[in-house]
Amino acid sequence: MATYAIGDLQGCYRELRRLLDHVRFSDADRLWLCGDLVNRGPQSLEVLRFVRSLGERATVVLGNHDLHLLAVAWRGEKKNRKDTLDGILTAPDRDELLHWLRHQPLFHHDAECGYAMAHAGVPPAWTLEQAGDYAAEVETVLRARDEALLRDYFGHMYGNEPARWDDSLDGWPRLRLITNYLTRMRFCDADSTLELTTKTGPQAPPPGFAPWYSLTGRRDPGTRLLFGHWASLEGRASAAGVYALDTGCVWGGPLTALRLEDQARFCVESPGYA
Template identity: 50%
Template sequence: MATYAVGDIQGCYDPLRRLLDKLKFNPEHDRLWVAGDMVNRGPDSLATLRYLKSLESSCIAVLGNHDLHLLAAACGIRKLKSKDTLADLLDAPDADELIQWLRYRPMLHHDAQRNITMVHAGIPPIWTVEQAIEEAQHLEQALRSEDYIKWLRKIFKSSKPCPWSDELKLKKKLRLTASYLTQMRFCNAQGMLDLESKGSTPQEGYAPWFTFPQSPCYREHIIFGHWAALEGISGHDNIHAIDTGCVWGKSLTAINVDSFERTEVFN
């Protein structure tokens, strides 16, 4: 039995199946972790989501920013953008079933036995892993509630960036939690986000979220996607970047979560 974590699939169904074939993945024995952004921008989000759902308990997939965007588009909160490739999924006869499945995916997965945490974007340096788990659960509860559309609307409501504080109102906490877990690349030591910089050069005073030594997560094994510009290299042995830009014509990468051996296929 092996467990593999795969980076941002983004609707690249064919590379996903070729990667799993290369790994000799067998859902009866093996497990697949998906680091978010299952859909969008690639050619076949519908087949990707249907396949991941079909794996049932053999698949643990966390939500990424594109997955949240799909949830918001499905209930009319956001309009599809010109580069989105979600129309066929939203028009599919099983769209409601797929959206319902997506709503119940976790925001973060923590394997206590292995001491590994998987998240789409990252964990801010002001949080412990335990706090990240707690805040992720609050967001999960909101997305699974009867009022999930209300909470999605609050999550996507634009507001000025602010640092984390335990005194924030719940709606601001949920919005900031979603930003940390699904959008973060650069931040400062106080948890203020720089969401404008996407390459390798942040604004002055900001740095990659995983480079702050005071952060407890600095000593944890963390698997994350979201940041294709890193090309799978974080520079830290315990911080495993696995978005290698498949949707941009590069590769789809899987990591064995026990040996940390990497396997990739090219798009």
């Protein structure tokens, strides 16, 4: 049995199936997915159907594009020009797929195998235990049966403030910042203040900021951390025990899998769609 972690799919279903064939993915193997299953690529519907069909063999964390899909579906949030979500929104099994998606976590930690996973990462101010606790606050709202509460969350989800963690934060600002840390973060400072407007590679950080994973004082150095979200890293994070898995498949880069047991990497090429 092997466990393969794969970065952002963004609707690249053909590449996913080719990558799984390449590693000879079997019924005994497991799949970890770093979020952004959907959007920008051509087959988001097929990705959701396939990953859901794997049942407990698939471990998924939500990314910002996944949350955007849910916001469009529940609140009628305005779609972006490059969104490719209509196939899901008009599918006959739409409700089942969206119900499954909103019940996925924002953070996953498997102490037995020594790995944790979040779409964008974990800020230096948090321990992994805190990341799990704070993620659960958002997950409780996402999984609520109260449709009004769910719509309110999506109505308050977008935005860049507050930018710095404070235990006294509450209400929608607290949930928004938790969401931003786990699904949108690239650059922050040593106090975990976010800078969310810069989307370049790590070589040119905004003044006073650095890639989140490069900051000293990681609270749980014994656990390996998997993340996606940052395609311009090209799968390289310059920190021990941190693995960047978004290699820009939807943009024409490869789709990459990391075998957790030995950290071997496997890739298949993509023509690019966005």
